[in-house]
Amino acid sequence: MNRALRLALLALITAALFALSLMAGKQWIPLDAWFGHDPRWAIIAELRIPRAVLGVLLGAALGLSGAVLQGYLRNPLADPTVIGVSSCAALGAVASIVLGFGAGWLGQFGWAMAGAGGAMALLAMLTARAETPVVFVLAGTVLASLAGALTAFLISIAPNPYAIAEAIDWLMGALTDRGPDDVLMAAPFIGAGMLLMLFTGPALDALALGEDAARSLGTNLGRLRWQVVIGTGLAVGAGVAVTGVVGFVGLVVPHLLRPVFGARPSALLVPSALGGAALTLAADSLCRLAPGAGEVRLGVAMALIGAPFFLALLFREGARQWR
Amino acid sequence: MALTLDRVTLDLRGRRVLAEASAAFAAGRITVILGPNGAGKTSLLRAAAGLIAPSAGKIAIDGRAIAAMRREERARTIGYLPQSGDVAWNMPARDVVALGRLPHRAGVADDIAAVLAAMAATDTEQFAERRVGELSGGERARVLLARVLAGEPQWLLADEPLASLDPAHQLDLLDRLRGQAARGVVLHDLVQAARVADEILLLRDGRVFASGPPAEVLTPQHLRDAFGVDVLLFADAEGRMLPVPAGRTGSA
Numbered sequence: 001m002n003r004a005l006r007l008a009l010l011a012l013i014t015a016a017l018f019a020l021s022l023m024a025g026k027q028w029i030p031l032d033a034w035f036g037h038d039p040r041w042a043i044i045a046e047l048r049i050p051r052a053v054l055g056v057l058l059g060a061a062l063g064l065s066g067a068v069l070q071g072y073l074r075n076p077l078a079d080p081t082v083i084g085v086s087s088c089a090a091l092g093a094v095a096s097i098v099l100g101f102g103a104g105w106l107g108q109f110g111w112a113m114a115g116a117g118g119a120m121a122l123l124a125m126l127t128a129r130a131e132t133p134v135v136f137v138l139a140g141t142v143l144a145s146l147a148g149a150l151t152a153f154l155i156s157i158a159p160n161p162y163a164i165a166e167a168i169d170w171l172m173g174a175l176t177d178r179g180p181d182d183v184l185m186a187a188p189f190i191g192a193g194m195l196l197m198l199f200t201g202p203a204l205d206a207l208a209l210g211e212d213a214a215r216s217l218g219t220n221l222g223r224l225r226w227q228v229v230i231g232t233g234l235a236v237g238a239g240v241a242v243t244g245v246v247g248f249v250g251l252v253v254p255h256l257l258r259p260v261f262g263a264r265p266s267a268l269l270v271p272s273a274l275g276g277a278a279l280t281l282a283a284d285s286l287c288r289l290a291p292g293a294g295e296v297r298l299g300v301a302m303a304l305i306g307a308p309f310f311l312a313l314l315f316r317e318g319a320r321q322w323r
Numbered sequence: 324m325a326l327t328l329d330r331v332t333l334d335l336r337g338r339r340v341l342a343e344a345s346a347a348f349a350a351g352r353i354t355v356i357l358g359p360n361g362a363g364k365t366s367l368l369r370a371a372a373g374l375i376a377p378s379a380g381k382i383a384i385d386g387r388a389i390a391a392m393r394r395e396e397r398a399r400t401i402g403y404l405p406q407s408g409d410v411a412w413n414m415p416a417r418d419v420v421a422l423g424r425l426p427h428r429a430g431v432a433d434d435i436a437a438v439l440a441a442m443a444a445t446d447t448e449q450f451a452e453r454r455v456g457e458l459s460g461g462e463r464a465r466v467l468l469a470r471v472l473a474g475e476p477q478w479l480l481a482d483e484p485l486a487s488l489d490p491a492h493q494l495d496l497l498d499r500l501r502g503q504a505a506r507g508v509v510l511h512d513l514v515q516a517a518r519v520a521d522e523i524l525l526l527r528d529g530r531v532f533a534s535g536p537p538a539e540v541l542t543p544q545h546l547r548d549a550f551g552v553d554v555l556l557f558a559d560a561e562g563r564m565l566p567v568p569a570g571r572t573g574s575a
Contacts, residue, residue, distance in 0.1 A: 074411035206425055208411040209470070216372050216405075217474075218398030218426040263412035263454075 003267070006260060010274045014056075017281040021052040024285040050180045055284050056277040057183070058175070058243050061190045061235035063276015064269060066250025068197045071204035071265030072228045073133040077313065079250035080236040083140030086247065087147035088119030089240035094151050094167045098158045109185055109241045116237025119143055120229045127225070173244035173299025175284050186238040193235030194273065196227050201266030203227075208265065246299045248306025249276050255313065324350040324385060326371060326401070326478050326505060331380030333366055333529075340366040342529045343380070347522075348478055353506045355516045358526035359550050364509045365406065367526065368480050371507060372403040384478075398426035402476030406483050406509075408464050413456040416447060416466045423473030441473035444499055446492070460487040468496065480507040485515060513554070513566045517541050525549055538564060547572050 022044050023029050029048075033040045062080060069078040080086050092115025095101075096108045126139045151171070158164045203224040206214035215221060239246075253275040254268050261271045280298075283305070287296045326348040333341035341363045348354050348371065356364045369375050370382060373389045382389050389397055402423075410419055420441055424434045442448045445465040455463055464487045471479060479500075485493045497519045500506050510516045516523060516537070523540040525533040527549045533540045546554050546566055554566035 071412075202425055205422055208414070209419075209422060209467075210405055210407060210409060210411075212369065212374055212405045213403065215374055216398060216401070216403035217422065218394040220394060262414065262418070264414050264418050265412065 003261065007271060007274070010271055010278070014274050014278040014281070017278050017285070018052055018056065021055060021281045021285045022048045025288045046179075047177075050183050051175045051178055051284070052281065053183050054178050054186070054243065055175050055280045057187060057190045058239040058246065059249055059277035059280025060273040061194060061239045061276070062246065062249035062280070063253040063272040063274070064194055064197050065232045065236050066252075066276070067254040067265070067268045067272035068200055068204065068228055069232060069250065070254050071268070072200070072207065072224070073136055074207065075133060075137060076255065077251070077310075078137060079248070080232055081144065081245070081247040081250070082137065083123065083232075084119050084143035084147060085116050085232055085236045086240050086245050087144040087151070089113070089116040089237045090171055090245050091115045091147040091151045091154075092118075093170060093241060093244075094154050097167045097170065098154045098163050100159075100163075109238075112241030113189070113237045115147075116233050116240065119147070120233035120237075124225060124229045170244045171299075172297035173240075173246040173302075174287075174295070174297045175243055176295055176297075178242060182242040186242045189234045189238030193231045193233070193238070196231035197235065198269055200224060200227050200231070201269055204265035244299055246280070246302050248302050248310065249279055251313075252306055252309055253279055255309075324477070324505070326384050326389075326507075327382070328367070328371060329381045329383070331367075331370060331377045331382060333363075333370055333375065333377045335366065335375070340529050341370065341377070344526070344529070344531050346371070346524050346531065346534065348480075348505045348507045349522075350477070350505045352521040353500055353508065353519055354522040354524060355520035356507065356509045356524045356526065357511075357513070357516055357549075358532070362526040362549075363529040364526055365482055366529075367524075368403070368482055368507060368509055371478075372401050372480050373397050374403065395426050399474065400476060401478045401480065402471040402474050404468060404471045404479070404481040404484055406486070408460065408467055408487070410455045410463070410467075413454045415452055415454055416458065417442070417451040419455055419466055420447070420451075420469045420473050423470040426474060437475055438469075438473050441469040444472055445469040446495065461489055461492065464488060465492065465496075476504060478505045478507065482509045483511065484508065485510065485512070513541065513546070513568065517563055517565045518559070541566050 023031065027043065029040050029044060034044065066079040069080065069083060070076055089112045093108050093112040096111035101107065123136065123139055123143065127136045130136065155164055155167050158167065203219045206217045206219045211221065254272050257268060257271045257275050261267050283301050284298050287298055287301050290296050328344060328346045330343040330345055331341055332343055344367060346367065356367060358364050370377055376390065417438065420438050421434065423441065424437060427434065442451060445468050447465050447469050450458060450462060455466060458466065468484055485496060488496060497515065500508065500519060520537050523534065523537050524531060525540050525545060532549050533545050543554050546552060551572050552568045553570050553572050555569045556564045556566055559565055
């Protein structure tokens with residue numbers, strides 16, 4: 001089976017999961033309600049389509065960022081959460097909720113984007129003169145825990161319980177009750193970020209041979225770093241800004257797809273975007289189908305699936321990759 | 324056609340690694356860079372490949388500074404094979420060799436022909452489909468050599484390409500180094516150097532200690548001063564004198 005066929009199959013799976021996402025929920029809406037004048041169409045049009053589109057955007061952004069970061073850092077354990085973009089975006093959003101500045105959705109979005117941008121700028125500065133990708137990972141990890149600590153601090157000084165509830169609710173990450181406005185706000189940033197990242201393919205391939213060999217092949221490593229930093233900052237920042245923190249997609253998806261599409265970094269970019277969208281849609285549908293009055297949060301569900309996977313990965317590859 | 328280093332001085336992290344080193348890599352000739360550990364061999368090769376900028380001196384191809392060349396053009400002209408043989412991702416050998424075509428982005432037919440020719444030249448065709456992680460160190464070294472050959476550079480700068488090869492493939496590779504392109508090769512083995520080199524560049528403490536044809540450079544006196552070893556000279560069938568280290572100077 002050649003690459004185009006595999007890609008088509010993956011796209012088909014993603015499309016099927018998109019359809020599932022429109023049907024699934026506390027109120028199951030079968031396929032035949034989509035046609036004719038069924039009143040349930042309103043649920044689909046106003047609630048489920050924006051939610052599914054946001055799932056596609058977020059999943060694609062996370063999957064592609066994961067593939068790009070793993071290729072750039074030559075490290076199969078890298079993803080947007082590991083290098084701290086997600087946590088810093090979350091810090092920005094929680095700051096706007098707790099401290100009350102930038103009221104409303106737009107303000108919160110702006111602050112989350114500022115958090116992601118600040119994280120990436122700091123990371124770019126810290127690693128500008130570093131010669132190994134290990135520094136990037138270490139700086140990112142430190143940044144992530146710092147942002148986590150500051151977020152916890154902000155929640156602890158929150159002026160009222162409503163702000164605490166809102167912040168914690170937001171931190172868990174979900175696609176629940178997101179509307180067309182959220183989609184329209186995030187889409188341009190996610191699109192621009194993904195576009196930047198899609199052009200990193202040849203440079204990431206060359207980097208598989210090491211920095212010196214990559215540069216001798218004409219790769220502009222400075223430009224690549226900016227593409228990676230701005231691309232992931234925009235895409236992941238905007239994604240986190242409207243949905244909260246959803247981890248593990250960027251880590252898991254490239255791993256699942258490597259046996260299918262090969263290990264060459266450029267061969268994984270488009271499949272990882274599609275795969276990320278598919279995984280996010282599937283997980284979000286499962287969240288809604290789970291029994292009980294409320295909903296399992298997407299971020300929580302993803303962590304429940306992702307953490308054991310990450311540990312298994314560490315056991316299998318840790319010894320070999322971290323020498 | 325020559326790639327020349329003119330009184331190149333190079334500092335890395337405040338340490339002087341090359342001091343006014345001059346060298347020329349001429350078309351069709353093999354220049355072997357020799358010297359003890361830390362003498363600046365790799366630094367000289369990296370500078371010649373345009374990977375590190377010297378603090379003084381000029382590196383040029385026929386008078387044209389390589390720093391002024393566009394990235395892609397320099398990548399097509401100068402091929403560089405680093406010492407470390409790591410490939411980050413477990414790709415098929417053929418995909419690794421194809422990376423050598425990145426600076427060209429020519430027609431696909433051209434690319435395939437160059438990749439196949441490079442794999443034939445390095446005797447790696449039989450594991451084209453195998454993943455590099457499953458190859459032995461020597462097999463992987465040949466795949467990486469094929470990678471740099473696939474780019475069809477006019478200058479090929481290789482840092483210890485023989486290190487992990489068996490004797491048969493070492494001889495094969497030394498044979499295949501001869502050709503149209505200019506070669507700059509860092510070696511450690513004095514015998515191999517004497518056998519293959521048209522020119523020898525002997526470095527010590529970041530300076531060019533001696534340079535010229537092997538017969539002039541690889542003298543017992545030079546080798547004693549540069550490496551601190553006494554050598555025995557053996558003549559091979561073609562009348563070349565091959566220096567074989569016999570012991571540390573002063574120990575016998």
